[in-house]
Amino acid sequence: MYVKGIRSLFRFPGYVVSSISMSADLVQVNLRRDGRYRARCPACGAAMGVNRTKFQTARDLPLGTALHVILIYPAIQGHCSACGAWATIHPPGIDDHARATRRLMEFVSRLARHLPLSSVLEVVGVDDATAYRWDKAVLERKLPPPNLDDLRILLIDEKAVRKHHGYVTLVMNGITGELLYMAEGKKKESLQGFFQKLTKEQKASVVAVAMDRAGAYYEVVKEQLPDADIVFDKFHLIANYHAVIDEVRREEWRKASKEYKDVIKGQRYNLFRNASNRTSEQTHSLMNLLHMNRNLAVCYILKDAFKKLWDYKYPKATAKYLQKWILYTRVSGVEALRDFGRKLTKVKDEILNFCRHPITTGPLEGFNNTISRIIHRACGVRNLDYLFLKLRQESLEPDLPK
Ligand SMILES: [Zn+2]
Numbered sequence: 001m002y003v004k005g006i007r008s009l010f011r012f013p014g015y016v017v018s019s020i021s022m023s024a025d026l027v028q029v030n031l032r033r034d035g036r037y038r039a040r041c042p043a044c045g046a047a048m049g050v051n052r053t054k055f056q057t058a059r060d061l062p063l064g065t066a067l068h069v070i071l072i073y074p075a076i077q078g079h080c081s082a083c084g085a086w087a088t089i090h091p092p093g094i095d096d097h098a099r100a101t102r103r104l105m106e107f108v109s110r111l112a113r114h115l116p117l118s119s120v121l122e123v124v125g126v127d128d129a130t131a132y133r134w135d136k137a138v139l140e141r142k143l144p145p146p147n148l149d150d151l152r153i154l155l156i157d158e159k160a161v162r163k164h165h166g167y168v169t170l171v172m173n174g175i176t177g178e179l180l181y182m183a184e185g186k187k188k189e190s191l192q193g194f195f196q197k198l199t200k201e202q203k204a205s206v207v208a209v210a211m212d213r214a215g216a217y218y219e220v221v222k223e224q225l226p227d228a229d230i231v232f233d234k235f236h237l238i239a240n241y242h243a244v245i246d247e248v249r250r251e252e253w254r255k256a257s258k259e260y261k262d263v264i265k266g267q268r269y270n271l272f273r274n275a276s277n278r279t280s281e282q283t284h285s286l287m288n289l290l291h292m293n294r295n296l297a298v299c300y301i302l303k304d305a306f307k308k309l310w311d312y313k314y315p316k317a318t319a320k321y322l323q324k325w326i327l328y329t330r331v332s333g334v335e336a337l338r339d340f341g342r343k344l345t346k347v348k349d350e351i352l353n354f355c356r357h358p359i360t361t362g363p364l365e366g367f368n369n370t371i372s373r374i375i376h377r378a379c380g381v382r383n384l385d386y387l388f389l390k391l392r393q394e395s396l397e398p399d400l401p402k
Contacts, residue, residue, distance in 0.1 A: 009063070012091035013037070015073060027066045031073035031091065039076050039089055046082035048089075053077070056090070059100040059126075061107055067125040071101070098134060109138035113393070132386070139389040143396065146180040147173070148202050153357065156211040156221070157233075157364045158186035159371055161387065168384065169194075169217075170367065172395065174210065174359050179367075179395035182388040188216045195224040208357035212236040213347055232350040233361045234310045241306055242272050244340045245299045251336075252293055263289050264296075271300060298332045315355045322351060370394050 007017045010029050014037040019030045033053075041048040053074035060069040075096070076089040090096045098105060104124070111120050112135040117128040126134070153174030158167045169190040171181040181194040195203065206228045211217045213232040221230060249271060253264045263285075270278065270286040278286065290297040305325055312318040322344070329341030344351065374390045 006063075010060075010071070012073075012093060014089075015091045022066065024065050025067060027063050027069040029060070029069065029071050031071060033074060033076070039078055041078075041080035041083060041085060042087050042089060043085040044080060044083040046080055048078045048080045048087070050076050050078045054088075056096065057099065058090075058094045058096070059104055061101070061104050062124055095137075098137065100134070105134040105138050106142075109135045136383075136386050136389060139393060143389060143392055146197075146392075147176075147178060148180065148198055149205070151180075151198075151202060151206050152208070153359055154180075154206055154209045154228075155359065155361045155364050156191065156209060156217050157361045158212075158215065159364075159367060161371060161375065161384075168387075170364055170391075172364055174208075174363070177363055177395055179388075179392050182384070182391065184384060186215060188220050191217050191220045192224075195220070208353065208359060210357075210359040210361050212361070213240065213350070229353045229357055230350050231353045231357050231359055232347055234354065235360055235362060235365070237351070238307060241303060241340065244336050245271050245296075245303065247336045248295055248299050248334060252296055260292065263292060271296070271303075295334045298334055299337065302328055302332070302337065309351070310354060313355060315352050318352055318355055319348070322348060367391060367394075 006020060010017050010020075010031070012031060014034055015031040016034045017029060018032040021028045039048045039050055040046065053076050055072055056075045058071045058073070060071050063069050071091075071094070073091055073094075077087070078089070079086055088096070093102050094100070095102055095105060104126075108120055108124060108126050108131050111123055112131055115123070117131045117135075120126050120131040121128065151173055155172040155174045156169070158169055160166065161168050167184075167186040169181075169183050169186055170179060171191070171194050172179050181197070183190045183193050203225055204227070206225050208229045208231055209221050209225065210231045210233050211221070213236060218230065221228065246268065249264060249268065253261055256264060267286060267289050270282050270289075273282070275283070286300075290300055302325070305328070309318065309321055309325065312321055326341040326344055329337040332338065370391060371387070374387060
């Protein structure tokens with residue numbers, strides 16, 4: 001490309017560069033009106049009389065070693081005789097509210113995706129409060145509204161965003177991975193807001209929904225999408241089973257004699273780990289424990305058997321396997337296991353639906369890291385709208401490095 005000097009970097013239709021002054025860390029670009037252009041009313045487009053001009057400044061992208069690039073331009077204040085509007089005209093591409101060019105704001109927004117907001121200061125000399133405002137403004141302008149058409153699969157889950165019970169409810173399109181909705185809390189109302197946004201046709205397009213067995217979402221989905229299949233998330237169910245093992249482990253520890261307590265101690269994660277993730281030492285101490293404690297051994301064997309449930313492809317075979325597994329819990333002699341088995345009996349359909357719709361809320365788990373990274377980078381959740389925009393950005397452009 002043939003570049004006609006540095007002036008070509010500052011092309012704003014209706015304006016020409018009258019002078020540029022540069023030092024190692026500051027570039028000042030003076031713009032003036034291009035006499036060939038008439039001022040046009042931003043509201044109706046009619047030619048507009050100029051009442052007065054006022055000089056304003058706007059920041060632009062860094063240039064060479066200069067972090068600060070300042071544009072000085074005449075803003076035109078006028079009155080439109082055609083539509084009666086009073087207006088101030090700025091060079092196109094300048095956000096007069098932010099006192100910056102859009103291209104600088106977009107650059108800051110790109111940086112804010114990969115850097116803590118406080119580091120943006122070092123790279124472009126924009127402080128973190130400004131970087132936050134600009135990033136939010138750019139995302140609001142650039143991200144499309146959630147696409148609520150042709151939603152065949154929905155994934156719903158809650159996420160902790162603050163220590164001590166700060167939750168949000170998230171809804172994702174299970175086919176495209178687009179994050180569609182976020183609301184504060186994990187109650188029924190938190191999810192109801194999503195369905196209020198959907199038309200009848202949009203609701204009818206949903207064939208299956210994956211969610212956690214526990215929680216308030218089930219009732220809402222049953223009511224709003226009576227024809228959709230609900231699939232209880234396998235990872236949540238396995239986590240529920242881990243909680244049962246933990247309960248049994250604690251109980252056995254309480255009952256145990258002192259030297260026996262030492263055998264149980266420190267085995268919590270050994271009981272959850274897959275065999276392939278254990279060191280031989282961990283396997284050895286786990287086997288020692290399972291030899292000595294019948295109840296934990298039963299829990300452990302049934303754990304691997306439980307996970308196999310999701311390997312079955314056909315509902316009939318799965319149902320048979322599940323029934324057998326529940327029967328084992330019934331005869332296990334471990335009350336916590338029997339209790340878990342009873343609970344599963346009640347949600348058999350939602351477990352078997354996995355055969356028809358092999359979906360999980362797993363894609364939403366990916367947001368756990370994103371959420372903590374965004375909160376860390378933004379130095380706390382400044383604003384849930386901002387968090388939603390950032391998560392939507394990640395869900396819409398997942399190919400960019402994180
Ligand atoms: Zn007008």
